[in-house]
Amino acid sequence: xxxxxxxxxxxxxxxxxxxxxxxxxxxxxxxxxxxxxxxxxxxxxxxxxxxxxxxxxxxxxxxxxxxxxxxxxxxxxxxxxxxxxxxxxxxxxxxxxxxxxxxxxxxxxxxxxxxxxxxxxxxxxxxxxxxxxxxxxxxxxxxxxxxxxxxxxxxxxxxxxxxxxxxxxxxxxxxxxxxxxxxxxxxxxxxxxxxxxxxxxxxxxxxxxxxxxxxxxxxxxxxxxxxxxxxxxxxxxxxxxxxxxxxxxxxxxxxxxxxxxxxxxxxxxxxxxxxxxxxxxxxxxxxxxxxxxxxxxxxxxxxxxxxxxxxxxxxxxxxxxxxxxxxxxxxxxxxxxxxxxxxxxxxxxxxxxx
Numbered sequence: 439x440x441x442x443x444x445x446x447x448x449x450x451x452x453x454x455x456x457x458x459x460x461x462x463x464x465x466x467x468x469x470x471x472x473x474x475x476x477x478x479x480x481x482x483x484x485x486x487x488x489x490x491x492x493x494x495x496x497x498x499x500x501x502x503x504x505x506x507x508x509x510x511x512x513x514x515x516x517x518x519x520x521x522x523x524x525x526x527x528x529x530x531x532x533x534x535x536x537x538x539x540x541x542x543x544x545x546x547x548x549x550x551x552x553x554x555x556x557x558x559x560x561x562x563x564x565x566x567x568x569x570x571x572x573x574x575x576x577x578x579x580x581x582x583x584x585x586x587x588x589x590x591x592x593x594x595x596x597x598x599x600x601x602x603x604x605x606x607x608x609x610x611x612x613x614x615x616x617x618x619x620x621x622x623x624x625x626x627x628x629x630x631x632x633x634x635x636x637x638x639x640x641x642x643x644x645x646x647x648x649x650x651x652x653x654x655x656x657x658x659x660x661x662x663x664x665x666x667x668x669x670x671x672x673x674x675x676x677x678x679x680x681x682x683x684x685x686x687x688x689x690x691x692x693x694x695x696x697x698x699x700x701x702x703x704x705x706x707x708x709x710x711x712x713x714x715x716x717x718x719x720x721x722x723x724x725x726x727x728x729x730x731x732x733x734x735x736x737x738x739x740x741x742x743x744x745x746x747x748x749x750x751x752x753x754x755x756x757x758x759x760x761x762x763x764x765x766x767x768x769x770x771x772x773x774x775x776x777x778x779x780x781x782x783x784x785x786x787x788x789x790x791x792x
Contacts, residue, residue, distance in 0.1 A: 478515035496680025501541035511541035532686035563594040565611035583652035632664035653757030668709035682713035711755025715746035
């Protein structure tokens with residue numbers, strides 16, 4: 439029943455996660471020149487990913503850890519060469535290239551990354567502080583974004599002073615110490631994902647993040663509440679185009695099979711518009727390869743010119759307002775029933791049955 443009510447992906451959160459809005463920070467990549475596909479072949483090195491495997495251009499494999507876990511290592515096939523990157527836990531930043539052997543070294547050291555935890559803000563209350571460098575018009579747009587979410591009546595969004603004035607302040611935001619610190623830095627719109635319980639956790643926005651109103655800011659607040667991007671949904675109907683993803687940004691599109699999820703919503707405020715599309719009607723029931731796959735896995739490798747429906751794809755990248763299912767998502771997470779925990783139990787039972 440829960441799956442029939444909701445249509446946004448809720449993902450298991452890893453430590454040190456940070457997510458950004460690719461719509462603004464990668465706007466220059468809307469018209470990407472398609473790169474020539476050249477296959478790679480993985481080496482037969484124990485502990486270093488799947489051996490003797492063909493990978494197509496843009497295909498990605500995590501060798502250690504998982505997407506959005508800081509310190510994870512992943513490799514990408516680029517023009518007949520395998521290139522490894524270290525995930526910095528930040529979406530839309532360009533991850534640094536590293537020696538692929540670093541993943542093997544981390545395994546030998548026994549370094550473990552455990553993302554299997556959903557961190558919600560206590561008592562359904564998120565606290566914030568706004569840096570003094572913002573001008574009044576941007577602060578006004580932030581408050582419009584706060585009010586857009588508050589109007590649901592599901593969560594409290596409180597300044598630190600407002601938190602301290604609450605009768606239950608001792609239960610909120612780690613005693614009103616933990617908060618989202620909204621600062622005017624960075625080259626992209628970004629936010630830590632979920633409740634970090636670590637004092638100030640950054641949410642980066644600049645003037646360009648508000649060029650379409652408060653929608654992108656609401657997108658980042660959803661990250662702060664604990665929601666990841668929609669295109670990584672295990673059952674997404676949109677297509678991820680591996681050859682259009684900027685180098686070092688693959689983590690933003692990598693599937694999250696470890697997620698807690700409900701039905702897919704292409705109009706979600708959490709869906710990207712870059713390097714993704716909706717399929718043409720004749721391909722509606724085709725299983726397209728995700729970023730971790732190629733046709734050897736029994737899927738179809740997508741190409742924009744052949745498979746994408748430009749008109750249908752206009753629904754992607756909504757940054758105007760929450761959809762009904764976005765609201766239902768937040769209600770599932772933070773409403774009085776906290777249905778997310780029931781859904782996690784249901785998913786775990788299904789996994790055990792398999």
